Amino acid sequence: MSKITVVGAGNVGATCANVLAVNETADEVLMLDVKNGLAEGKAIDMMQTAQLLGFDTVVSGYTNDYAATAGSDIIIITSGIPRKPGMTREELIEVNAGIVKTVAESALKYSPDAILIVISNPMDTMTYLAGKILGLPRNRVIGMGGALDSSRFKFYLSQALQCNANEVEGMVIGGHGDTTMIPLSRLATYKGIPCSTLLREEKMNEVVKATMVGGATLTGLLGTSAWYAPGAAGAYVAASVIRNQKKMLPCSVVLEGEYGMSDICIGVPVILGRNGIEQIVELQLNDREKQLFEESAAAVRTTNSVLKELQVL
Numbered sequence: 001m002s003k004i005t006v007v008g009a010g011n012v013g014a015t016c017a018n019v020l021a022v023n024e025t026a027d028e029v030l031m032l033d034v035k036n037g038l039a040e041g042k043a044i045d046m047m048q049t050a051q052l053l054g055f056d057t058v059v060s061g062y063t064n065d066y067a068a069t070a071g072s073d074i075i076i077i078t079s080g081i082p083r084k085p086g087m088t089r090e091e092l093i094e095v096n097a098g099i100v101k102t103v104a105e106s107a108l109k110y111s112p113d114a115i116l117i118v119i120s121n122p123m124d125t126m127t128y129l130a131g132k133i134l135g136l137p138r139n140r141v142i143g144m145g146g147a148l149d150s151s152r153f154k155f156y157l158s159q160a161l162q163c164n165a166n167e168v169e170g171m172v173i174g175g176h177g178d179t180t181m182i183p184l185s186r187l188a189t190y191k192g193i194p195c196s197t198l199l200r201e202e203k204m205n206e207v208v209k210a211t212m213v214g215g216a217t218l219t220g221l222l223g224t225s226a227w228y229a230p231g232a233a234g235a236y237v238a239a240s241v242i243r244n245q246k247k248m249l250p251c252s253v254v255l256e257g258e259y260g261m262s263d264i265c266i267g268v269p270v271i272l273g274r275n276g277i278e279q280i281v282e283l284q285l286n287d288r289e290k291q292l293f294e295e296s297a298a299a300v301r302t303t304n305s306v307l308k309e310l311q312v313l
Contacts, residue, residue, distance in 0.1 A: 002026040002242055005069040005111070006234075007103050008078035009033035009061060011224075012119060014042045015231025016076060016238075021046055021057040025239045030069055031061045034079075039063060070110040074238050077130070079103050080120035082225050090306050096120055097129055097312045104130045115140045115241055115276040118252075119234050123176040125303045127252045128265040132313055139276040142241075143252025145176025146267035148233035150250055152214040153183045156207045157190070160199055167191050173250050173267045173283075174296035178216055181267070182292045183208045187283075240272040253277050259285075259293060266300055 004026040006017045013031060020029045031039040039061030046059045062068045069075070080096040083089075100120050108114065116136070118127040127143030134141070149172035158165035169189045174182035185204050188195040196204060210217070218226040240247040250269050255261040258280050259268060271279040285293060307313045 001028065003028040003030065003072045004074045004076065004238055004242065005030045005032060005072040005107060005114075006076045006078060007032045007069075007107060008080070008120075009035070009039035009042050010078065011227030012231045012234070013076075013078035014046075015227050016078065016119075016234040017042075017059060017231075018046055019232050019235035020238065021050075021059050022053055022055050023235065023239065024055050024057050025235060026057060026073070026242055029057055029059045030072070031059070032064070032066070032069060033061070034064050036063050066106040066110055069107055072107070072111040072114045073242055074117060075104075075107045075111060075114045076117045076119065076234050076238060077103050077107075077126075078119045078231075078234070080126070082121075089303070090310065093122065093125065093303070093306045094310050094312070096122075096126060097307060097310070100126045100129060101133055101312070104134055108134055108136075115142065117142045117144055117234060117237055117241075119144045119230060121176075122303055124252045124265050124267070124300045125307065128254070128304055129307055129312065131254050131265065138254040138256070139278065141254065141265075142237060142270075142272070142276060143176070143265055143267070144230075144234050144237050145181075145252055146172055146250025146269075147237050148230050149176060149181050149183070149211065149214070149267070151229060151233060153188070153207070153211040156210045156214075157188055157195055160203055160207050161190055161195065163190060168195070170195070171250050171269060172211065173269070174293055175266055175300045176252065177299070178213055180296040180299045181212055182289065182296060183211045184283075184289065186286070186289070237272065241274065241276055244274040246271055246273045246278070248272075248281060251277070253280060255280070258282055261297055264297055264300060264304070266297055
């Protein structure tokens, strides 16, 4: 029997749980939230679609009862607050670091062998924090961001090419942020054909720019952060792990010399299987891509430094 716990039953967490259930990724999907009745209510709502949608996964919800999460194969952390008007970066990190720290320690107490998938923002820093405080081997702590950013990249590529998004390959590495992510346009392909030969440079630059501000674009339209794609991306990562699919996805992972980096969590392509991160794939980046990656890493390290300033680490 396979079990996945999603901590946080807000928009992203509930969407993630729903995708996991509809796709029958696990036998049991459990949602946990601090708000009384929220996870329970959404779980019942989802279960009332089981007959309509034809899935057999059991979805349950609990309020702050970590004992109910015992025996989870995967724990997905979506908990945290969005940045509010007037809130500094330091204030956001302090609040979310406290939440992620509590959630990670509480969940691992009952599922010591679980693999952790972090969605909470700032994602690279929260993944780094979780890895540090838990002392887990790096294969068991995964930041979701690159999977989401790459999906957005492929969407914008398909729009520019006027083709099916499922036939496009594209990857985004680096930090999960508007100014730190690196859509690898040079390596993007449409059915094996380099997209750079099918799109004018100006158009490709538009695709890259749209990808980088993809989250901000949706926030501007919705008035809040997106949830369908982030939730589905988290479920996609979880599926590759629990089903041992060996998919190559860019995820935030602790680097130990790869790409010339150490003591940092940042997005790079990895092979995901039953043991979590089973391999880190080192791309042959050109000089410009290497420079962008170094700049991205420097920005992520600056954000990470706030954890030490706040004495969280």
